[in-house]
Amino acid sequence: MKINICKKGILPLLAGLILYSSCTTEQPNETLPFWHDQERQLRYKPEGEYFVGKNGDKRFTRAIYGTNTGFRFETSDYPEIGLYMPRLGGSIYMALQTADTTVWMKDLSSIESRFRSGERRYIIQDKQYLQKGTILIDMLALSNADGMIASIQGENLPKGVKLIAIYGGASNKRFSREGDLGADPKDCFYIKPENCKGNSFQIEGCRITNFYGKGKQIMSQDEAYENKEALKDLKVTKEITQDAEQVQGIFSEEVRFRLADGGAIDNLTELLESEATEQPVAIATLPIGKGCKYMEWVNPRTIKGKIDLATDFKLAQDFREKIAGRMKINTPDPYINTLGGIFAGAEDAVWEAPSYLHGAIGWRMPLTGWRAAYLGDLIGMHDRARMHFDGYAAAQITNIPVSLPHLQDDELHGARSLKKWGTPMYSNGYICRNPNRTDAMHHYDMNLVYIDELLWHLNWTGDLNYARKIFPVIKRHLQWEKQTFDPDNDHLYDAYCCIWASDALQYNGGEVTHSSAYNYRANKMAAEIAKKLGEDPTPYKKEAEGILEAINKTLWIPEKGWWAEFKDNMGNQMLHENAAVWTIYHSIDSDIHDAFKAYQATRYVDNYIPHIPVVANGLKDTNNYVISTTNWQPYMWSINNVAFGEIVHTAYSFWQAGRAEDAFKMFKGAILDAMYLGSGPGNITQISHYDAARGEMYRDFADPVAVGVRAVVQGMFGILPDLMNRRLVIRPGFPQEWNHASLETLNMKYDFKREGYKDFYKFTPTLQTEGNLILEVEVRGNEVDYIKINGKQTGYQILEPSIGIPRIAIEAGVKENYDIEIAWIGKRDKSSQEIQTEVASGNHLDIRIENAVELYDPQHILTKATLSENKLQGTANGVEGHRTLFVKCRKNDLSWWIPVHIHILQPLEIINNPDSDSLKFMLVNHTGKAIKGNMQINNMTNVENVNIPAGGRQTFTYQTPIASMGTNRITISTPDKTYTLKAINWNLQNPASTLYDTVSMDAYFNDEVNNIFAYGKYKSPRWPYTTLCVPTQGMGQWCHPNDLSPIEDTGLHSKVKNGIFIMPQGIPFRTSATEGKKNIAFTTLWDNYPDSLSIALHGKASKAYLLVAASTYHMQSHCLNGTITVRYKDGTEDALELVLPENLLPLDQDIFIDNAAFYSNDPRPYRIRLKTGEIDTYHAGTAISYGGIYKTDRKTRMGVVPYGYADGYFRCLSNRYELMTEEGPAPQRGKICMDMCMIDLTDKMNVDVGSEVEIFGKANPIEHMAQLAGTIPYELTCAVSKRVPRMYIKDGKVYEKELLLRG
Secondary structure: OEEEOOOOOEEEEOOOOOOOHHHHHHOOOOOOOOHHHOOOEOOOEEEOOEEEEEOOOOOOOEEEEOOOOOOEEEEOOOOOEEEEOOOEEEEEEEEEEOOOOEEEHHHOOEEEEEEEOOEEEEEEEOHHHHOOOEEEEEEEEOOOOOEEEEEEEEEOOOOOOEEEEEEEOOOOOOOOOOOOOOOOOOOOOOOOHHHHOOOEEEEEOOEEEEEEOOEEEEEOHHHHOOOOOHHHHOOOOEEEEEOOEEEEEEEOOOOEEEEEEHHHOOOHHHHHHOOOOOOEEEEEEEEOOOOEEEEEEEOHHHOOOOOOHHHHHHHHHHHHHHHHOOEEEEOOOHHHHOHHHHHHHHHHHOEEOOEEEOEOOOOOOEOOOOOHHHHHHHHOOHHHHHHHHHHHHOOEOOOOOOOOOOOEOHHHOOOOEOOOEOEOOOOOOOEOOOOOOOOOOOOOOOHHHHHHHHHHHHHHHOOHHHHHHHHHHHHHHHHHHHHHHOOOOOOOOOOOOOOOOOOOOOOOOOEEHHHHHHHHHHHHHHHHHHHHHOOOOHHHHHHHHHHHHHHHHHHEEOOOOEEOOEEOOOOOOOEEOOOOHHHHHHHHHOOOOOHHHHHHHHHHHHHHOOEEEOOOEOOOOOOOEEEOOOOOOOOOOOOOOOEHHHHHHHHHHHHHOOOHHHHHHHHHHHHHHHHHOOOOOOOOEEEOOOOOOOOOEEEOEHHHHHHHHHHHHHHHOOEEEEHHHOEEEEOOOOOOOOOEEEEEEOOEEEEEEEEOOEEEEEEEEOOOOOOEEEEEEEOOOOEEEEEEEOOEEEOOEEOOOOEOOOEEEEEEEOOOOEEEEEEEEOOOOHHHHOEEEEEEOOOEEEEEOOOEEEEEOOOOOEEEEEEEOOEEEEEEOOOOEEEEEEEEEEEOOEEEEEEEEEEEEOOEEEEEOOOOOOEEEEEEEOOOOOEEEEEEEOOEEEEEEEEEOOOOEEEEEEOOOOOOOEEEEEEEEOOOOEEEEEEEEOOOOOOOOOOOOOOOOOOOOOEOHHHOOOOOOOOOOOOOOOOOOOOOOOOOEOOEOOOOOOOOOHHHHHHOEOOEEEOOOOOEEEOOOOOOOOOEOOOOOOOOOOOOOOOOOOOOOOOOOOOOOEOOOHHHEOOEEEEEEEEOOOOOEEEEEEEEOOOOOEOOOOOEOOOOOOOOOOOOOOEEOOOOOOEEOOOEOOEEOHHHOEEOOOOEEEEEEOOOHHHOOOHHHOOOOEEEEOOEEEEEEOOOOOOOEEEEOOOOOOOOOOOEEEOOOOOOOHHHHHHHHOOOHHHHHHHOOOOOOEEEEEOOEEEEEOOOOOO
């Protein structure tokens, strides 16, 4: 089949989403702020414990786990089963047979899917096939073997209804990430004919056994992590002998089996009529009527004892309830009430003795960290936690002292430490990769999180005997951290891959906040433990004090109110102020804050970290959101992601900072995104749908599971054990409107109710160590009436400082049960918790605050500040941006601090329109008086007089020659002040009469641009100690240290004529066309180039244009990378600060812009593609077609083909298939629309409007298309709709005929 490219388009895509009115059925809902215009649906709704979906289409996206092995079975929105044994053990499709027909189960009119932890239930109805009847199917994991069992019941069914189960496709294949979501193909568990080969079936009564997978298997390094023999040498890829695997299907007695042809799997009628071939599938037919029928799919080698289906099902139910019952939640919010069983089930899924795993599906391997090992104690599985900690304590090195200096790995180009025993990194104190072994090095510092989890274990258990046993591990760890990552003894630690977001973090020996915070808490608690054990606490106490002092002095930014990401220890020793969320939440989690610092730091997240609203059709609540981890550019894995664990840990830090309302919105946003709007019910995804670079990925990863449980237990319910000191603090963090909440874990029963002006708390701790319970609550009335504990009246203490609302502490002592009643007088006004205002810098601020008694201005926002008679006054002179000060209020016997959020504005703000073809901007007067004066554009005198009233705004438009392409300087001169602003516009065209004078750089060029990146080129200066840093090729990062981007400038050379390269806008640059000739002036802090250049200029000019690129990368984002300064004879100067990604871009990468998690504050400058010579303002990330499922990663030339799903082009082929052009295959990009699809023609310049494209035919076999679509060729030809003209060839002549449809 061939078709021509339509005239709508050969589209050189620069930016934006392509929309065509012909596909109106896919237009986004305008009423909701959908991310990237991608319309989302509330896919699953909560109902008690259940996630309920109706007629969904997601396949094999919800896993159910078994008995702490790699086995799981995958479920879909309709009844089908995928078996992972582990490795692919086949799948089961289901169909229905009635007295007169057969139909796929998925095609029935009403399929309600109900999922809760460990169980998938289906309620199936269809008037045509089932009349008034209902089929109930309930799926569970077996309790004592690797397998699953399903019960099938019929109610009011017509006679002759039978279930047909088709099983096949057991290839024993191991997927890259075990068939996990987003990481492996969606069709992993589809029954494919090729996967049926080698399946050998044996039928015995009501059992059928498949023998498969016999032969040789090549074991990858990832698999070796799970194989004890291969662990002895991880560097060797091994070939292992694989005996035949088995999967056994066991049915109720009425079953009938037969074998059929797996090649007919997608045509039910053909399949049921076929006979077995070399690619067989098994068909089981089971009558459904009154009574319960069963089918069980199991690895028979794991069966213990006799099979009894009814008993197995009951045991599976009990098994599920036991696991899910380890955590129960009940609140007024139904979206939260499902979480107890979900989290409990996920905890069980990431446990496999003797340790917690990296993930339940993908990356299923033992791991010291990341945050998984918090789980056991949070839920009450302290024995599991203890086994994990003991296993890795036994993996700590104790017999290898430091015998070598700090060494970086030359084979990995110096990017990370050399893996050699005796170096500081790999010596006593280091904890190895695998539990109970000391011979497997790792390239992470997972010591830090392991020790933090261990210290929390001591907090949860209060076990002094275990503390005595484990304390040597802690001591060795602290000594190891100090010698390896603080060798200069400044009490600030380098961070060597010690948190989840580590795979491209490299601080080059820098002084890092999050690693220093971790070490502070560890030393602080070590001092407390040492004292209890009778050891000297002094060294740990001094180190903790030194760390805290150094952080406050060096890394806390007092005038802005947050911690910097890090400070360089080399070069210009620059402070990197643009922090990631891990800097905020780890700092708060490690107790380096006071109440004021925690509050200020979370405000940084509010104002400077990208927020994405979580909205969907069918979801009424639109107040929730998720966040990205940073706003750094360019994109790199783990650096700028939208990740469940990072969102929820940040939400937990908000709870710790006393900001429960905001914490809950962020937490719920993550829950909704992953569990209700995502691809499977209750999935705890690692990466969010809103991650523009990766999309929804991985399920039930241990790290986000653990942080989610922490957020609930320690954040929302506020259970904070300190049982080493015999204290149990409970600090509830419920939303204000909640009038009840309960939590039950193996640690405690917890119940809260509010009735009128009374709050009731009931606690029954079941922890192994008793502690003095201290309840810290927000004051909900104007004052306290009375407090009773178990019926006896008691007192309280006012907590200082309390921010936003007064808080009191109630000491309840040690009891088996606590029944606490708090009676309030009156109802507290909610509106006084914070104040928002804005003021121009230099202007007067006047705010009325009732009951104000004291001012605390840690950011020095106000000068000449006064607070009297409930009025705060002063002049705003703080740093521009979002700032916070605090005012203490007192009423009755209560006191609290109100945060005053002040947005300090520029007195005169410019709002530029960079997309206009003229210089168009608005001036906004933020001051309290009119701004009158004259305006100059690019130093042209008195262009216009301005008179902008107080609080007013005025729009201006200028053409060339007043304005010019690039940066335009706008100067407003008033009698008492001059305002200098800028407006950037790259769309302006300078007049043809503009004179340009090129500057010869030949004398200053010091290399060829092709030579910038080369192995071994940048060896010094380097941090002399263990660190992670840029490889010696001058680009890349430690996790991929061999990456090298070849720079080719042949395209630039080809555009040079007579030594001049002319931009399309007419701007000339002098450069050489000769290969091998120097053509860059490179400045750097590496010692093989100068750190600056000075170029003499003569004459007069109004503007300088420069071609600039950099070897910069994400760790230098949003900070000064360099400066270009022009100094004039009169002593004045102009400076252009080069900031990534605003006006400086990496030589080897494009930035990614989606105006959500990825953005730039300035419009895109033009870029020259050195290889092709093309020039544009392109950035990566342009979305193609509806939904943006494909985004460009380069400048892309797209063709529009007028053939879509209404013509018969299956939408399941979106982004997967290639159409054939005269120059070869062209990948189809983005979603297939109703009437068209888009193909990538970037490298096919001769394919143009009207060119012929083959959908399928001689050059593009339909068999390949059918395989990708999961169907047979005949279905594709039949699907070609009647609106597509038919051209018949007879005797060499072409005849057009209409499609004749016979009725």
